[in-house]
Amino acid sequence: MILFFLLLGEEDTSRVIVHIDVDCFYAQVEMIRDPSLRDKPLGIQQKYIVVTCNYVARKHGVTKLMGIKQAKELCPELVLVKGEDLTHYREMSYRITVTLQKFSPLVERLGFDENFVDVTETVDARLKSTFSPQLNGHIFPEMEIEGTYERHKRLACGSQIAAEMRQALHSDLGITCCAGIAHNKLLAKLVAGQHKPNQQTSLLPGGVGKLMGTLKTARNIPGIGSRTFKRLQTLGISTVQDLQDAPADVLQAEFGSQTAQVMQQLCRGVDPSPVTPTGPPQTISDEDSFKKCASLQDAKERMTGLLQSLMKRLKGDGRFPHVLRVTVRKLSASNKWTNRESRQCAIPSHLFGTGAEETISKLLDLCVVLFCKMVDVNHPFHLTLINICFAKLEARS
């Protein structure tokens, strides 16, 4: 059956994909850690920025990535919790993924606070038993259609599973989230945002055009970032409609046939990409940004701090890295963005055999070598960020 419309170039609408998007994730973790924060306006602070905030704070006009100063002006009562150490967020993030894996092994993480789950198999298994489920939560578009449940049994079943997932996250972890249910990842993610917070929305197949129409520009399509959008604008393309109507050969000339086709599929709500189960992380990194680092001594102290926290994480992970990478950001008047430089080297495998203190000292020596390939320490320099990354993580052999 599926083979037919695949051969005809039609899409597969038989999958059922759930997108789980945790409400104001960092703020929720802090409110769980300290319930007295629940009814107060709360912002999570990294350096001079509020990276996210709870809904009480949003009521006062505080938004993501707002400067501390402006946020305090809008909301003098705002409680700020430092969130530069991601340990608690990372731990809760993986607990969420593990909880979702009880419903299906096909769970793909997106950042710390979003997961895609392919529940097609679960839906098929449930529909073999006789009962016919009611659709749980909102539907998009929100209009009453005769026979909605009968004609969309699989979607309704998916919405029941999504509700069970959200219940499990709430009772096991105390976490609230939104869910989107649709026949592909793109649509599940987009429809999840229709009713926030702590609600869920299912997309009827007939509502795809209308959902894509809610996007203000093509920039709002996941996968089309700021750079790609600028290039599209160069071609006179900015809205989703522009992209749908654009001649294929014009797009191909700018982006190549592969990328051009993917973009034009996405803007029509077509996304054949599978839910790819996320394994353990491929890299473990730690970074710090600052106003100024101008001496090797200072850099060594900062890198030592990063290495110490990385070693703790490595112990929890159980694997060992075979590559070390150091990244710096240099202050530069022009090109203030996209200016990170990195150097990497192999880690001799004997290095993790001895005590932690000795290991850190040897790693620091390697970091200094890499650092000096990017920074001439005999001349004045001005760094604003240092990152250390462990890569090629493998079980000990």
Added chain:
DNA sequence: ATGGATGAG
């Protein structure tokens, strides 16, 4: 394999 560009939250 390396390092940069670009994407995600």
Added chain:
DNA sequence: CATTCTCATCCAT
């Protein structure tokens, strides 16, 4: 625009 602190993929070399 990035800003924070991550993590992933793609591409030219």
